[in-house]
Amino acid sequence: MSPADSELAIEVEQLHKWFGKVHALRGVDFSVPRGTVLGMLGPNGAGKTTAVRVLTTLLRPESGRARIDGYDVVHDAAAVRRCIGLAGQSTAIQIELTGRENLEIMGRLNHMDRPLIKQRSEELLERFDLVDAADRVAKTYSGGMQRRLDLAASIIGEPSVLFLDEPTTGLDPNGRLGMWEILRELVARGATLLLTTQYLDEADELADTIIVVDHGQVIASGTADQLKDRVGGDVLEFSVPDRNLMDAALRAIAGITDASSQVDGETRRVTVSAGGKGSQMLVEAVRRLDAAGVETVGISLRRPSLDDVFLAVTGHAAEIDEDGATSRRRDRRTPAPAKEG
């Protein structure tokens, strides 16, 4: 099958991967149309990195099939490697080399000729805002600059499908925004992107389609809006500063809705699905909480975030190790099943 025959950039069918006794991928299925962005969302250990490693020919699956641009990742690995770019948590740049030297080496390894390498390098340095730093060794770069250089290096060969394994993990907020902008531009130029992330807002921001992965399985998929609809309309949210009044608060709102409320023990923030009757419920909640003598802070109605989606489909909150950027509801988390290898 040649690439031209396939409308799908990535096709994955019933992928299984074991590491010893750990069943890291348990029948993963999904596909990504050309020129679109798939966000793969899930906590640490969900199997995201394993899936990316199978799709980029670094791991052989035990069973199932995966094709990139129509090429099988196991039987046609060499062809797959000519179509893909990979950037991610680990960087392939050599910090003792300058930005320009790094790009040149990646260009040479992609078997491009010198004039093309030179032209592409200039373009990429310009686009990724690295012109001034181009002739400095990458050791002197900031984290964000190194990440941008790494991404530039991984797309110098103009891959048609790009895999990004947590491209913004460890970046500061500015670095993340900069990276998002670059990724949007790549997609505008026709690349297909598979992006794994633990950040719900990142998937929301960049992805056309999102799949939620947990325990090695795809447990939900759809557009960000479709997934949010699964939560069931708007979300009512408020905090109870006084710990002793939490029970009273929960009793007060229990009468309004069938949906159960989620409580974050640490921040004493209460979240409850408002269903279709948003504003009505808000008024009712304010009245009842007031009647019960519960003082609340920041009571509001909002569109559900992917955070809420994650909670709704997995039954546990998204979990972030380092900085807690996505969720602070650590009290409800379930242990991750497998170490990603």
Next chain:
Amino acid sequence: MATAAARLAAKPDAAQLFRWAVSDALVMTRRNLIVWLRVPAYIVFTVVQPVIFVLLFRYVFGGAIQVPGVGGYVNFLMPGIIAQTAAFATFATAIALAQESTKGVIDRFRAMPIARSAVLAGRLIADSVRMLIVIVVIIAVGYAVGFRFQNGVLGAVGMVLLAEAFGIAVCLVSAFVGLAIRDEESVQAFGLIWIFPLTFVSSAFVPVATMPSWLQGFANNQPVTLVINAMRAMALGGPVNPALWESLVWLAGVLIVFTPLAVRSYRRVG
């Protein structure tokens, strides 16, 4: 994306694949050599340390060690130090590969359309070049402290070539160790365990006859001694065989065993 598509469309033939394999290996070689030259610590570790060894053995231990042959201890010492230098140089091979595999660099290369041989070949070529540079430096230092080749240019060149061949063989073992263990500290520790005894319990620094008899059996027959004896004969004169062909058999054996092992552990990285 037209350019990429055009480049990707044709399935490369065998000749093309071979040209790519060569150019990929050379690109990796250049990358590795630039890194070596830009990190002062690597230079100190690979060049200064052997120089210090030459000076230490020449002036500190040398006076106490009686050796047969012309030119005294410094002539006896130099072939041994050169072989040891070649062997020690491979610590860097193992460490670099271990680092690259844990940091995910090798993974990134494996996901690219580069020859499967490129990472290992580039590492071995770069390390051989590095070894040659260090050997030349050591010989220059040796000349400054009294060492003289006694067997003509051909003998000298033969000695350097054998040292290189020996170094490459040890490099392959180190490459396998680095890729199999994949932890920088463990790799260093393991290197000490096998490289130190092999180089010291040999004819490198003292005549084997001065060792206790139970140790002589090992020292006389292990490959490092054979290589050093052959190197010494080439540098200073005297019968080169059987030490030379015995060394070559050993080196060939190491290549045959460890090439597939290193390649296999490279494929398994990650």
